[in-house]
Amino acid sequence: MSQFQKKVELVRSEVIARDVVRLTFNAPEIATVALPGQFVMIQIGSGQDPLLRRPFSIHQTASSEGTLQILFKVVGRGTELLAHAKVGEQLSLLGPLGKGFVLGEPGKACLVGGGMGIAPMLFLASRFQQQSKKGVVPKVILGARNSEELLPLIGDFEALGLEVLAATDDGSLGHHGLVTDVLKSINLGPDFTVYSCGPRPMLAAIHHLCLKENIRCQVSVESLMACGMGACLGCAVPLKAGGYAHACSDGPVFEAGELLWSL
Amino acid sequence: MSQFQKKVELVRSEVIARDVVRLTFNAPEIATVALPGQFVMIQIGSGQDPLLRRPFSIHQTASSEGTLQILFKVVGRGTELLAHAKVGEQLSLLGPLGKGFVLGEPGKACLVGGGMGIAPMLFLASRFQQQSKKGVVPKVILGARNSEELLPLIGDFEALGLEVLAATDDGSLGHHGLVTDVLKSINLGPDFTVYSCGPRPMLAAIHHLCLKENIRCQVSVESLMACGMGACLGCAVPLKAGGYAHACSDGPVFEAGELLWSL
């Protein structure tokens, strides 16, 4: 048994920035077995509208406390309702779902998160940090629209002892521009792996950069999902070799080179 | 303008007995113009499920404070959700709707409420009490399953200076049996009017009793409703003369003799 459907208690709700919320659940079963890059599906509301669960990357776990966090942006009705969930409420979580990142050597890892793509990166960073020997830690590049959105999250990475290279659209923090600019500037060696999550155009740019520099690249992609467990075949992701993979069960993390990027 | 659709604040929520809840709204527009026997329709939840508003008799108003109360029993999904509405929440109320009771002389009135049919009786009683001269007040008969349900409500009538004759199914308070037994026992004169609300079998029994004793009888009836304002024609109530009236706009209060009782 590695996947669970559980009613779990919301134990903390934090507004991180405007329209960005972090929820902490007491979900020991899921938290204990979860891997970075995996996700949960959360049932919203009590009625049949909205009908489907909403998928969220696992942002962080504290196995000792049995807690699990998600970090999300309010973009529609489901996330709006979730943002207003009250501490103490019981929500139904399904997870952990999907295949996560394949972790290589911490010293040869570069994590790139953009926008809400930062969510799974914290969990990934903390696993790397746990595995790292002699203080060799991965590089971390985070991008967002502005410092307001980015600053609170950078703190979490720094708390792990990781240095963060920042990029913002408005230049209010770090590099004024894209995370890809930063990635280009730091010149990773060919034995590095880039682990990335963010909007599709960002992932495409990173993929092309890595391709050119012959660097391995894993990306976590999004897709509309109904079941989250490989049953509905709704979450098709076009493959370079033709046909489709399923984001929920074959992914959401893929080797960037396996996917079809020019749609 | 005599009907309003307003987002109003829930200012108090009281559990009166098991599964019986009283909500107080700050709804000055509606409260000011409401008449006893009229009702409001309340939108439940934020989504489209449940879709339709739910109708509730106006239980009491305090025009000076601009508040309006409803009293209801949890019988399904809508009332369940409403019972869990939080103080401070904004709910959409539509009202006042329908035609209320036609008030005669306070001293010649007998109010009979059974179960949640008690809800509109308190509002009616307080209007009678306001109109009464020289302390001549209406008679009040209230029935419920047991004393637990009835006791808290009796207090409200007594606070108006009205004496309540009680009947309970289990005999735990007042007469052990039906409100009709009590009504029969008190021997109203022919110039009395009975004002009644409650389950259909109770109303039918009261109607027949009044018919026999030649007493005028007004009843407030229930029906499934979609619009509450005479537009959908969903709330048909069969008439003695043939055809249908509409509970929401022709009623919910009718002269008992106009309705068809043997369905």
Place this chain on the structure above:
Amino acid sequence: MEPVKMKKDEVDLRVTIGSLELQNPVMTASGTFGYAREFEDFVDLRRLGAVVVKGISLAPRAGNPPPRIVETACGMLNAIGLENVGVDRFISDKMPYLSALGVPVIVNILGDSVDEYQQIAERLAGVQGVAAIEVNISCPNVKMGGVAFGTDPKMAAAVTTAVKQNCQVPVIVKLSPNVTDVTVVAKAVQEAGADAVSLINTLIGMAINLGSRRPRLANIIGGLSGPAIKPVALRMVYQVAQVVTIPIVGIGGITTAEDAMEFMLAGASAVQVGTANFVNPKASEDVVDGIAAYVREQQLDSVRDLIGALRVG
């Protein structure tokens, strides 16, 4: 329509349905807005594109016994049984108020036979304020064994022709969704002279009470409406838009301006707000406001830019 000059800051929401010009594309759906007066406390009725009244038959009808309605998931079933005051009392009692409103009044009509449709159309001919007739062909044809007119293209065409011959105002034929191919009926009524089609009427549905083991409607079956049916309605509007040249009025689960504009993208020139009126009696006016705001924000020349503007492929 040749747009005349608009006032500054005003957005152009005008659309046409045949020869009928509407100030905006938002109508109320038949049977969900009574005879409009019921909504006067909630809606500035003069702001609507048109008012479509409850279906009118030749003789008054009492309708079905209760229960007549039941809520379903994101929808409702109704089996009102076409209760109405009949065409004569409609003209004498309801039309004076309606025609004084100054918005186009569209009269929804229904019958059990082609002859009945024709007679109602005759009675309505020349009645002050009647801007168009909407022909509800979802009723059973009692002369032809009770099969609904709307499910047989030939019968649908026959009703259309009969009404059209007795009518100076535009005739909108309201299509039933309970058919294998709605485009066949749409084409048939267009050929028979319909000035426009409106769709969809309700889907036939049923609800059961497990406790009593009885149908929840006295009539056993009823018509499903509300947000639940919107995807089916949108699909049918889109399909019909591919095959007819007459205007389409989109109906089915429209609750917000966004919903309404989606129907326009699919090919509707106008829309009707139905079940939503029960939940929010101001829904129709809210939809007008929402469309106006969108047209302004997006700086469209006219709301007509949306009609059929769906990008496919």
Place this chain on the structure above:
Amino acid sequence: MEPVKMKKDEVDLRVTIGSLELQNPVMTASGTFGYAREFEDFVDLRRLGAVVVKGISLAPRAGNPPPRIVETACGMLNAIGLENVGVDRFISDKMPYLSALGVPVIVNILGDSVDEYQQIAERLAGVQGVAAIEVNISCPNVKMGGVAFGTDPKMAAAVTTAVKQNCQVPVIVKLSPNVTDVTVVAKAVQEAGADAVSLINTLIGMAINLGSRRPRLANIIGGLSGPAIKPVALRMVYQVAQVVTIPIVGIGGITTAEDAMEFMLAGASAVQVGTANFVNPKASEDVVDGIAAYVREQQLDSVRDLIGALRVG
């Protein structure tokens, strides 16, 4: 079915579909339960009445480009495009796990021509563990201009005959709701030898993104499922129950045991849980539990007492 003695305290939930005996009336709907294994962490699969697997075609199919699904009011649209591994890989890769489960496995099949249906049935003949075949006739008949088999009684009958001739196990024909009169197709497939009918498949629907002015599905149209369609499904099951003598499997928006039993009252001998599996992966087992609890509480001799037990009039 001749009920054998039950263990004390056990309730009798057994039903039969043709010659197939089920321990209870609860199946999973094709396309909503994968190949069952996906649900093994959530459902005690052996407790189900039967497992119906994702539709299988002769050759593997890649399916439609994304987006393939979209949520609607109390429902969802899907345009998966019948992605599947093909009958050969289904037999070699999926059947071993399925047949080891010890519950009846019903294989849902689909094709573009009568010939294709027939060939799939031939390949499945004699495969260990295949308890029945469910024929999905909602697919377009490519040889006949793309009209769905399920909308034409003659084509539906032809498919039924072809499958039936190549099949030892019961054949369940799955009906499309996108027809004027579902009873006509039901009668046609009964006459052609179907052992049972299942209904309904999805209603055809559409969703539009106002912002992008594009359909929300790459395929433009898709199939509507979920609670939204339950009233339509219940009505069609009831209608079909009035005209056929073969068992009916009820499908459409079933989420709870109450839903399932309403379908049984309407005339279904068994039911399928579909979209609900996505929201609650344990839904199918919960429905079994709920039915058992009801049968016990109401002290019914058997769940079969519910079949067609609706009180009308």
